[in-house]
Structures are given as structure tokens and as C-alpha cells.
Amino acid sequence: MAVHGARGRSGGRPTLEEVAARAGVGRGTVSRVINGSPRVSDATRAAVEAAVAELGYVPNTAARALAANRTDAIALVVPEPETRFFAEPYFSDMLRGVGAELSETEMQLLLIFAGSDRERQRLAQYLAAHRVDGVLLVSVHADDPLPDLLSQLEIPAVISGRRSAAETLPSVDSDNYGGGRAAVEHLIARGRSRIVHLAGRMDVYGAQRRVDGYRQGLLDGGHPVVDDLIVPGDFTEEGGRRAMSLLLERCPDLDAVFAGSDVMAAGARQVLRESGRRIPDDVALIGYDDSAIARHMDPPLTSVRQPIEEMGRAMIDLLLGEIADRRPAVSRGLEKRQLVLPAELVVRASS
Amino acid sequence: MAVHGARGRSGGRPTLEEVAARAGVGRGTVSRVINGSPRVSDATRAAVEAAVAELGYVPNTAARALAANRTDAIALVVPEPETRFFAEPYFSDMLRGVGAELSETEMQLLLIFAGSDRERQRLAQYLAAHRVDGVLLVSVHADDPLPDLLSQLEIPAVISGRRSAAETLPSVDSDNYGGGRAAVEHLIARGRSRIVHLAGRMDVYGAQRRVDGYRQGLLDGGHPVVDDLIVPGDFTEEGGRRAMSLLLERCPDLDAVFAGSDVMAAGARQVLRESGRRIPDDVALIGYDDSAIARHMDPPLTSVRQPIEEMGRAMIDLLLGEIADRRPAVSRGLEKRQLVLPAELVVRASS
DNA sequence: ATCACCTGTGGGAGCGCTCCCACAGTACCT
DNA sequence: AGGTACTGTGGGAGCGCTCCCACAGGTGAT
Numbered sequence: 084m085a086v087h088g089a090r091g092r093s094g095g096r097p098t099l100e101e102v103a104a105r106a107g108v109g110r111g112t113v114s115r116v117i118n119g120s121p122r123v124s125d126a127t128r129a130a131v132e133a134a135v136a137e138l139g140y141v142p143n144t145a146a147r148a149l150a151a152n153r154t155d156a157i158a159l160v161v162p163e164p165e166t167r168f169f170a171e172p173y174f175s176d177m178l179r180g181v182g183a184e185l186s187e188t189e190m191q192l193l194l195i196f197a198g199s200d201r202e203r204q205r206l207a208q209y210l211a212a213h214r215v216d217g218v219l220l221v222s223v224h225a226d227d228p229l230p231d232l233l234s235q236l237e238i239p240a241v242i243s244g245r246r247s248a249a250e251t252l253p254s255v256d257s258d259n260y261g262g263g264r265a266a267v268e269h270l271i272a273r274g275r276s277r278i279v280h281l282a283g284r285m286d287v288y289g290a291q292r293r294v295d296g297y298r299q300g301l302l303d304g305g306h307p308v309v310d311d312l313i314v315p316g317d318f319t320e321e322g323g324r325r326a327m328s329l330l331l332e333r334c335p336d337l338d339a340v341f342a343g344s345d346v347m348a349a350g351a352r353q354v355l356r357e358s359g360r361r362i363p364d365d366v367a368l369i370g371y372d373d374s375a376i377a378r379h380m381d382p383p384l385t386s387v388r389q390p391i392e393e394m395g396r397a398m399i400d401l402l403l404g405e406i407a408d409r410r411p412a413v414s415r416g417l418e419k420r421q422l423v424l425p426a427e428l429v430v431r432a433s434s
Numbered sequence: 435m436a437v438h439g440a441r442g443r444s445g446g447r448p449t450l451e452e453v454a455a456r457a458g459v460g461r462g463t464v465s466r467v468i469n470g471s472p473r474v475s476d477a478t479r480a481a482v483e484a485a486v487a488e489l490g491y492v493p494n495t496a497a498r499a500l501a502a503n504r505t506d507a508i509a510l511v512v513p514e515p516e517t518r519f520f521a522e523p524y525f526s527d528m529l530r531g532v533g534a535e536l537s538e539t540e541m542q543l544l545l546i547f548a549g550s551d552r553e554r555q556r557l558a559q560y561l562a563a564h565r566v567d568g569v570l571l572v573s574v575h576a577d578d579p580l581p582d583l584l585s586q587l588e589i590p591a592v593i594s595g596r597r598s599a600a601e602t603l604p605s606v607d608s609d610n611y612g613g614g615r616a617a618v619e620h621l622i623a624r625g626r627s628r629i630v631h632l633a634g635r636m637d638v639y640g641a642q643r644r645v646d647g648y649r650q651g652l653l654d655g656g657h658p659v660v661d662d663l664i665v666p667g668d669f670t671e672e673g674g675r676r677a678m679s680l681l682l683e684r685c686p687d688l689d690a691v692f693a694g695s696d697v698m699a700a701g702a703r704q705v706l707r708e709s710g711r712r713i714p715d716d717v718a719l720i721g722y723d724d725s726a727i728a729r730h731m732d733p734p735l736t737s738v739r740q741p742i743e744e745m746g747r748a749m750i751d752l753l754l755g756e757i758a759d760r761r762p763a764v765s766r767g768l769e770k771r772q773l774v775l776p777a778e779l780v781v782r783a784s785s
Numbered sequence: 786a787t788c789a790c791c792t793g794t795g796g797g798a799g800c801g802c803t804c805c806c807a808c809a810g811t812a813c814c815t
Numbered sequence: 816a817g818g819t820a821c822t823g824t825g826g827g828a829g830c831g832c833t834c835c836c837a838c839a840g841g842t843g844a845t
Contacts, residue, residue, distance in 0.1 A: 096564070098831055109795035114833060122793060141562045145499035146831035149800050154496070165533065169526040179516055186552065191560070194545045201537065209542070211492045213447070449801055460825035465803065473823060497801035500830050 097138040106134035117142060156191040157217040157402060160206065162227060164198030172374040173391060177221055177243070180395025188403070190216075197229075210236055217402045219243075220252075225286050239405035241398045244289050245421070253405060253420040255397045257389040259289040262426030263296025264303075266341045266369045266387055269428055271304040275339035275367055279312040279330045281323060281351055283343035283371075290315075293343050293371065312337075316347045323350025331358055338366055339434070345370035345377045345386055352380065367434040382432035390424050397422050448489040457485035468493060507542040508568040508753060511557065513578060515549030523725045524742055528572055528594070531746025539754070541567075548580075561587055568753045570594075571603075576637050590756035592749045596639050596772070604756060604771040606748045608740040610640040613777030614647025615654075617692045617720045617738055620779055622655040626690035626718050630663040630681045632674060632702055634694035641666075644694050644722065663688075667698045674701025682709055689717055690785070696721035696728045696737055703731065718785040733783035741775050748773050 103113045108127060115123050116131040123131075134140070148154050159181060161168050168174045178194075185192050193215060197206045210218070210232065217239040220229060225246050233240040234252070241253045270278050280297045283290030298308045314329050316322035323342060327350060330337065340355070342348035348370035352362065360366045362382060370377050373388035401420065454464045459478060466474050467482040474482075485491070499505050510532060512519050519525045529545075536543050544566060548557045561569070561583065568590040571580060576597050584591040585603070592604045621629050631648045634641030649659045665680050667673035674693065678701060681688065691706070693699035699721030703713065711717045713733055721728050724739035752771065 099833095100831080103795095110832085111795060111834090112793085115794090118833085124793065127793080139562075141559070143500070143831050144563050144565050145496050145505070146800090147833075148496035149494070149500050149802080150831075150833040152800075152833095165526065165530055169520060169523075172520075175516065175520040182516070182547070186556065191544075191565075193542075196533070205537070208492070211490075212495050214495050214542075450803095451801075454825095461802085462804090462825060463823085466824090469803085475823060478823080494801050497830090498803075500832080501801075501803040503803090503830075 096143070097140045098143070099140075102131065102134045102138055102140050105138060106130045154214060154216050155189055156193055156215045157185075157219065157399075157406075158193045158195050158209075158215040159219045159221065160195050160197055160229070161221055162197045162203075162224075162229060163222055165196050167198075168196065173372065174221070176391035177395045180392035181219065181399055182395075183392075184396040184399040190403075203229075207232060210238060213238070217241075217406045219398050219402060225288065237409075239402060239409060241402045241405065243394060243398060244287075247288055250421060253401045255394045255401065255422045255424065256289065257391075257394060257424050257426045259292035259426065260296040260299075262371065262387040262389070262428075263293035263341070264300040265296075265426070265428045266371075266385075267297050267300025268304065269385070269430065270339045270341065270367055270369065270434065271300070271306070273367065273434060276306060277334060277337045278306070278339040278341060279334055279337050280314070281326045281330065281340055281342040281347055282313055282315045283318050283347070285315050287318075290318075290343055297341060309334075316343065316350070318344050318347060320346050320350040323347030324354050325350075327351035327354040331355075339368075340366060341369045343371050345372045345374045345380075345384060348384055348386075349376055349380065352384075363433050369428075369434050373429050377429075377431070380433070385431045385434035386429050388427045388429050390427070394424055397424065447494070448491045449494070450491075453482065453485045453489055453491050456489060457481045505565060505567050506540055507544055507566050508536075508570065508750075508757075509544040509546050509560075509566040510570045510572065511546050511548055511580070512572055513548045513554075513575075513580060514573055516547050518549075519547065524723070525572070527742035528746040531743035532570065532750055534743075535747040535750040541754070554580075558583060561589060564589070568592075568757045570749050570753060576639070588760075590753060590760060592753045592756065594745060594749060598639055601772060604752050606745045606752065606773045606775065607640065608742075608745060608775050608777045610643035610777065611647040611650075613722065613738040613740070613779075614644035614692070615651040616647075616777070616779045617722075617736075618648050618651025619655065620736070620781065621690045621692065621718055621720065621785065622651070622657070624718060624785060627657060628685060628688045629657070629690040629692060630685055630688050631665070632677045632681065632691055632693040632698055633664055633666040634669050634698070636666050638669075641669075641694055648692060660685075667694065667701070669695050669698060671697050671701040674698030675705050676701075678702035678705040682706075690720075691717060692720045694722050696723045696725045696731075696735060699735055699737070700727055700731065703735075714784050720779075720785050724780050728780075728782070731784070736782045736785040737780050739778045739780050741778075745775055748775065 099110055099113050103110045106113065108131060112123060112127060113131050116128050144155070159178070161174065181192060195206055195209070197203045218233055220240055220242040223229065223242050223244070223246060230240065230242065230252055241255065243255055245254050245256050267278060278301065280294060282294050285291060294313060301308050311333050312330065314326040316326040323346065326347070327340070331354065340351055342351055348368055352368060355362060355366055355368070362368050368384060370384045370386040373386040377384040377386040401422065450461055450464050454461045457464065459482060463474060463478060464482050467479050495506070510529070512525065532543060546557055548554045569584055571591055571593040574580065574593050574595070574597060581591065581593065581603055592606065594606055596605050596607050618629060629652065631645060633645050636642060645664060652659050662684050663681065665677040667677040674697065677698070678691070682705065691702055693702055699719055703719060706713060706717055706719070713719050719735060721735045721737040724737040728735040728737040752773065
């Protein structure tokens, strides 16, 4: 009452101080209530909450960020041109998982594309300004300098996939080895024996692991592995066509194709058709990703599903953990910082 | 030299003050250089720039936002579920235009989905916290409360399309009337005379305008307008199928269909095929949007192209103008705040 | 009664900027 | 000589928070 309070600005947004005056308490107490501190009595808390509601108080994020040195925002960095972002279902699934998990929190998600050099320049600037508390890095290539930049700036980050078996950053990957193996086992179970592999880009660790799984699947089934029957595409439809043509030359009597992505499988399908082979009667075909393409292909494509959405959720969990750990110089817990989620074969008419 | 300067923190990021000490100038001067003020001598500017480079200084956004009461960020608000965002090329084109135009500036773009009630709740909170300087609103429906919320919060906003002829908000639209008319004129020029219209949702102003253009095109060509031959779909493929079936019942000898979207045209095409009609021999078909669907349809679909990317750029220009105008209580200029960009007919094999 | 130790609270200091006033210096008129 | 005006510069005040220290008042052991 005695406190005649803040200068009589009107029209502007109410501040902490004004809320405090209205509730008849000090600034510190309001701050405690806003931030959910337990050391506030129930009566006081109620009074403050009433004042907040009456005044329609909303904290000023900039002031909070300045004082507390955090932004309550994290970035999803896509080191690809926007085109790919929209073209590949991978990103939309990932975004859905991330968004869902994040909606439980107060954190804000920023989407940042870094396809061109120019965009990467901006991104570097952005990160240097510490405008986010953490970063989710999807689709990183082995030689990308981004992870290093991030750790140099001491910004918590989590990547999807791994750059190698010895990944240092916290990461969430799917079991590419298991996925590749499951595909081959399935083909063998269906009586196929001349199974070729249309691989992905070999500088992508996940693609390598799919090859490893393919090999082991063949060996376990008692079949020999012929290196010539593993041909890398580049994850594109055109690459799939080229690789498929090559495979047909090398092994005209093949009876099954395991492709490292649905898109490449689509390319392979065209070439198989053109060569007069029927799917699945003459040749069984399996893709990877279980994308919309797989469902809409004729015949519908058997494909290995990665739990992308779930991976997105897991990445957020890891990242929030990293961020929290870094706050009060707590000794970093030894929880798992590398997650591998299972892949699953979705059987359709093509195999 | 005499100024022994800032407290010896190390490891942290350099501040304005430290840069000032290093360059042997005052804080104000550094601020002026950083913000590109002209009232700095060349020599001083050079000294400051050198200090900035040596120290690797990057301004603290939070401090700036707090002091200057701006965030240097704008939001692209998509009041749709994410699914539609990825499914419709409209958004990716828009995003490309917006991104391109924005990359010329220091502004940061945030992508915010507000499809579910929950998301809308968050968005309202977000806007109330004034975390952005302005908002781009795409795909607003006539009864959406968002525009009102925005003007109540006094946040500059620009919408794509218009909610009615009397749109109050700054907006960028394409010439739907002209587009509809051009489609019909083209059909008439090709000798078609029984032209039906598969319209969009009639609560979308743009769809209404396409109908208006269709009507005028017929009248100008000396053809009567029959209201029964204008059937609204709902912009979906299924809606297109239903509307097409109805149109075939009402006018079995129609020789041209103008659809209000490519997706509806795709639905119409199926029904036309099933009824044994050939495109374009028996029936000419025109869509709207010139999306990927149009290019890949069999036969390729003639369609009306809206310059979406350009619209995105224009929206940014308008929005930045709004934001700038609002800063130093300058009397609002009377420049055009409602833009209408031309639509263009892209002729392909279907007509 | 003394001390220790809780809980709840108020408010100073400070985060790193921008804004703006003050003022030195120079230039060009009267 | 005095006035006027402009350019370039320094630095105080303040933006709205969080952090943390101080302290009142209670509680229980000594």
C-alpha cells in the first residue's frame, strides 16, 4: 500500500515490478512464482498468480535471456537446400517428433536451413551470437565442419545418425545394420537366393552399416557375398537407375534387389520393368525408409522403416539433458548419449 | 591507454565495453559503428572495426532486444497442421521467396505452425510476449481470430490473400479474377463452348474471385453463364472427384473443365477417364496453382500460375515497411498496402 | 536463554546493450 | 568579436529480468 509503485506508464506491457506492487510483494518473490520455485508460501503464490492474471503479465523474454544467459530456444539445423527438406519425408517426420516432444516444454524451435555457403555463413554468425541454447543437427555428412564449430562454441548439440562408429557427439541413430540384415533375411525366407544390393552413398555411415547388415544376412543364410553385386547409388532416383542397370549387366539372373532407399528403389523399379522383369514374380524389391513413395508404388514396396518421429523425440530428450547438465557445473552424468533405435521391416507386395 | 578498461573476465564473450576499451573510444561510438550510423569519422570507424575483428565481437541479441525493444525476428505463421505444410507446394514456394528476401537483411525467420488448438494457444502466448517484430500470415480463413489478435497486440502483420474485398490488413494477393478469366478465354479461343467450373471452397475469397473471372470470361466470349455448372469442391482430390461426377450428370456434353486447383483437377481427371472421355480430345482440363502435380500429370496439365515466390518476397517487403514505419512515430506513409500480383496461364497438353 | 538452522521474503547489483543529452571542436556567417 | 550550426564523441540512465545476499521469524536442540 505504501509502495506507490512503478512509474505510471500506460499502454506498455506490465513488468515484474508492477506485478509485485499489485500483489504487495517484492520482485524476487514474483520471479520465484513465475519460475516455479518451491520456496514460496501458498498464500503468496496465490496472490502473485492473481496479480499476474489481472495484469495479463507475460515475462519479457529478452530481459530474461539477458539476465539468465539462456534463450529458451533450440535450433533444428538442416544442412540441405530447402528443396530437399520438402521433398524428403524424413524431415517432416523428424519435425513432427521434435515438435511434439518440445510442445511439452517452454522451449521454442527454430528451423534453420544451411544449404548454400551464404546460409552457412549466416548460421555461423547466428550460433556465435548464442541465440539458441542447443542445436539439433540432422543429415550431417562425414566431413561437415558444423559439429566442430558447435563444440568450439560450447553449444550443446545432438546429431541424427552417426558420422562414424566412433561418434563423439551425442546422437540418435537407427539400427541400419539390423535393418539391412532383416531385409536380406526376409528375402532368403521367401526363397530368393541371388540377392543384390543397391547401396547408398558410401560416405554416409548409415549406408555402410546397411551394407554390413546385407553381408551378414547373406552369410547367415549360407549364401556367398559377391562384392560386385553391391553397387552404390547416390540416394537419388537417377542413381538408382544407373546402379540397377549395372547390376543387371553383372547378374542378369538376379532374383532380388535390396535398395538403400525408397527413392533408389523407384529408379530400380523402372529399369527392371524396362528389362521386362515383373515385380515380385521375377525380382523381389525392397527399399529403405518406408516413405510415401513406398506405399504408393505399383506394386507397393516392401521397405525398412526407421522410427524417425521417435528419433526426433529422443534427440530432444538428449538435447534438453545436455542443456540442463551444462547449467550448474554438475558433474556430467554417464547416461547413454548415443541412442540406437530399432528399424522394422514393413512387408508389402513387392517381395 | 589510460582507460584500463573492463573487468578481466576471460572465456566469456567480449562485450561492447571491451571493444570500446580496445579501440580507445567510448561505448556510444562502438554502438554507432555496429549499427552503421553515418556520424562516425572514417578513422574511428576503422579502429573500431579492427577491435571488433580482433576480439571476435558478436553483439548480444538479448541485450539489444531489451534495450531497443525489438527482436530482429519475424514469424511465418502457418495456421495449418504440419502435414499440409509439407504436402502443398504453396508453402515451400512461399518459404523460398520469404527466405530469399530476408537473407538480404539481419532479420531471422521463425516458422510457427498453428494447426491444433494447443498450438494456437502457444502461439498466442508467444505473440503476447512480443518475441517477434512482425508476422507473416499465410492461408488465413475468413473467420480466423488471428488477425484481430495481432492488431490488438499492435504487431505488424501481412497476410497472403485477402479475407474479403475490404481487407484491412496489409496483404499480398494474386489476381484470381484475372486468372480465372484467362483460363476461360483460353478455352474459348481453343473452340470450347460448354465450359464448366469446378470451384474451390466458397469461404475462400480467392476462390470466389476465380468464379467471378470465370463468369466474366464466358460473358465476354458471348457464352451464357449457367449457375448449375459451377460446383464447389473443397480443394481436395476427393472433392474434385465428387464435383466432377456431379458436373457430368448435369452436363454430359461438356467439353472443358476449369478447376480451381491442380489437386481438384487431378480428381476430375480420374472421373473423366473413368467415364471414357479423353483429355484433351473430348474434354479440355485446366487447373490452378501450376504445382508439381500439373507438370507430372498425364497429359501435362494446363494451369494458372500464381507467382508464389514473388508474393513471399512482396510480403516481406511490406512487412519490413510496416515495422520500420512503426518505429519513430512517423506519419504512416500512404504507399500501397494491398498488393495484387498477376497470375499467368501456363499452357500444356491438357487443353 | 543461546545457538543452529530452517523457510520465506525483499531488494541491490548487474546482465550488455541503445538512447539521448552534453559538450568539444570546427566552420561559416554576421 | 560574437553568434549559429553542424560533426563527432563520451558516457549516464535505463530496458526488465535473475541471482544472490541479507534478514525476519519460526522451530527445535542444547
